[in-house]
Structures are given as C-alpha cells and as structure tokens.
Amino acid sequence: MPKDRAPTRIQKKNRAAILEAALNVFSAHGFRGSTVDQIAIEAGLSKPNLLYYFPSKEAIHTELLSSLLETWLAPLHDLDENGDPMEEILSYIQRKLQMSQELPRESRLFANELVQGAPRIHEALSNDLKELVDEKTVILTRWMDQGKIARLHPYHLMFSIWALTQHYADFEVQVRAILGEEDPFEGAGPFVDTLYRKLLTP
Amino acid sequence: MPKDRAPTRIQKKNRAAILEAALNVFSAHGFRGSTVDQIAIEAGLSKPNLLYYFPSKEAIHTELLSSLLETWLAPLHDLDENGDPMEEILSYIQRKLQMSQELPRESRLFANELVQGAPRIHEALSNDLKELVDEKTVILTRWMDQGKIARLHPYHLMFSIWALTQHYADFEVQVRAILGEEDPFEGAGPFVDTLYRKLLTP
DNA sequence: TCTTGATTTGACCATCTGGTCAAACTCACG
DNA sequence: CGTGAGTTTGACCAGATGGTCAAATCAAGA
Secondary structure, three states: OOOOOOOOHHHHHHHHHHHHHHHHHHHHHHHHHOOHHHHHHHHOOOHHHHHHHOOOHHHHHHHHHHHHHHHHHHHHHOOOOOOOHHHHHHHHHHHHHHHHHHOHHHHHHHHHHHHOOOOOOHHHHHHHHHHHHHHHHHHHHHHHHOOOOOOOOHHHHHHHHHHHHHHHHHOHHHHHHHHOOOOHHHHHHHHHHHHHHHHHOO | OOOOOOOOHHHHHHHHHHHHHHHHHHHHHHHHHOOHHHHHHHHOOOHHHHHHHOOOHHHHHHHHHHHHHHHHHHHHHOOOOOOOHHHHHHHHHHHHHHHHHHOHHHHHHHHHHHHOOOOOOHHHHHHHHHHHHHHHHHHHHHHHHOOOOOOOOHHHHHHHHHHHHHHHHHOHHHHHHHHOOOOHHHHHHHHHHHHHHHHHOO
16 A cells, blocks of 8 residues: 555556546446456456555445535535525526536435445435535525525425436436437426426415 | 246245345345345245245346336326326325335335346336336326426426435435434425425416 | 155355455656 | 665455255145
C-alpha cells in the first residue's frame, strides 16, 4: 500500500480508474454479484494490483457509496428557503430527474444497496439523510403554513419525488420495455412538472 | 427428481416450502447474493434434498419470478373499462399500494431483478407486461379523450403509479429511516389518493 | 409384510472468489 | 547513472458455493 504522503500521479490515476470501474460493476450487479476480478479488468489492472490500492472489495464499495452520497443529496441541499416555493420544489425535482438521466449508475448503486436493506449505509440514512430531510421539511411546512403550496405530508411528498425521479434510472429496463424507441426523459420532464404543479398548487 | 405423475403429498409440501424460503432469501439478497444452502436451511431441508426437487438455483429463481408475475400484474388486469374512470384508477393505485404493504418480498424480488437489468425476465417485460400495459393504455386514452380524466402521457402515468407504490416496499429501509416510528402506509394511502385525485381531475 | 418407487443424506468434486506474498520491475530524483 | 520507494504480477491459498452420486431410509399399496 502507498504510504500516506501526497498521492503520486500513478496513484491518482489508478484509484480513479478503480472507482470508475467499480461504479460500473457494482451498479450493474450489486455488491455480492460483483467480483474483484471484474472490477480489476474493467479498470485495466490485475487483481493483486487493484488490491494494492484498496485493502478489500468492501473498502472500494464503502468508499464509492460515501463519496457519492454527497453528490446524491446535493440537489436537496440546494433547496432554498428564500426562493419562490413552487419554483424551488419544481427545480429540485427537475434536478433529481436530470441526475437520474445523467448519473444512472449512481442511482442504481444506491438502489441496489437500499433494496437489500442498506446493510452498508443504514447509518448514513438515519443520520445524514434524516437530518437533511428534516431540515428541508421545516421549510416545506412553513410554505404550507403560509399557503404558498398545498398542504401535504412533507415526508410522503419527499418520497414521491424520489420514487418518481429515480424510477427512470433504477428501473430503466422496464421503462424502455414499455416505451420502446421513445426517449424516457423526453416525456418524463413535462410529466413530473405537470404532476407536481397540480399537486402543489394550493 | 420425481417422475411426472401427480405430485405426492410430500412433493407438494416440500416444493412449497422451498419456494417460500427462496422468496425470503432472494428478495433479501438478490440472486447472486443468495446461496442454495441458505434456501435449503430456511426450507428445513438439506442442500441435496432441495436439489432433488429443483434442478438448480436458477430454476428456483425462474419459477418464483414467473409464478409471481401473474400476482403482480393482477391489479392492472382488473382495471375495468366499464367502471368510473377516476375510481377505477384510484382503486388500482390503492391495490398496488396494498400489495406493497402485504407482499413486500415479492416487490423486492422484482426490484432486485429490475435494478440489475432484468437478465431473467426481460422477455416477460417486453411481451406480457408491454401487452397488458398497451391494452390498458387504450382505455386510459379513451377516458382522456372523453374528458373523464386529465390528459397525461399514459405510459408516464403508469410509471408514476408503479414508482410511488412500490417505493414503499422496495426502499422500505429508507422510508423507515425518515419516518421513524410512524407507520409508512398510514400516511401513504391518503397521500397517493390526494395526489392522483388532483392529477387526474381534468 | 413385502416390494418398489419416493425421499433423504453424507461424502465428494470442480470452480469461483477474495485475498496474500515474495519477487520482479519501474520511476523519479539526487 | 544508481538507488530506494513505488508499482506490478505470477503463483498460490483457504473458504465458499453450485452441483453430483451412490447408498441409505422411508412410505404406501398389493
């Protein structure tokens, strides 16, 4: 293993390649379904070489999840209490949808983890996520109190946004099986916009 | 393997026990994450004994998926073109939500499969599911033409229903991490009802 | 009860998989 | 250059896993 000095050029390149490869593999096959060899080959390294950069398969997975969690929660973080309520929420939703489109691997990485009970990120859910959601829930509730948006159960509103937007990445095969040639996101954008505009209008 | 006569009492009991156990295990760990031993133990059998009833792990999985697909699609099947449009759709949604509550293992079994690209049920999606959806889409579109419900992209309407209802089963850990003690389905029922009533009102 | 097919199992096998290690190789820099 | 740290790899290991098989046990009808 490299000493803990500043990472060399090679270390940077290889660690990045490994994480990129691991994202491909883990998001497609889940943790148990992925092998170190697959990741190594995809990263253009031999297995022992890969394990020179990360102590274990688990470590790669953990690092991936924690380094991507921030990205994943960023849109919600950006929800601004000083903006226009309806526009803030709608633009949050569009950003989430855009992430589903542009970062489907990340979405599926989390989906895989969650469906199987989130054994490795349970803590992050109960802490980081819960905290962030509660913070934003206060804002949503205030907007409801002020009559700026319709009164709804804020948690379930949040769930519906996650469910709807991530569905397009997580269950892409199914969506494509139904839509055929049609581009999923072409229709999805306007659809969710309409949906939440109607739902949130007081 | 048993001859292909009428199944004996023991065959019935053991095959049922195996499928029940496999549903538990596969839905919790995915296909690759599950082992034949786990399933055997959960079914109260030895591994060779289990493999006396099913030729392989894959065969159990396949049989589970195909035998549950029907159950899974039943609510949509029941959508009646002669009923009241709004009530038909809303009751479809409530039935889906109820299935999420009562059959979460089945939901997660499919979710696991779908997230990983549905390698084993791709065909069923493009055939059975696609066909059923298209059939019901015709009804939805007619209702829209008649002004009975709001005009929406019917496929995306369908996706939204699946996403929202199955979210509660598939991502139950996340939902519970946010809700804490609160019963997810307590709030979910009214929420989705409100949502689709608003959305579908012309 | 006896017989025959159904059921069960311990022992076993081949393969896969995560991980180790010592030896070889490469690179940056004095 | 030369040298020491950083990098790479072939060979290997132990445990897990899907699956097989012959032999033993059981169950039900004649």
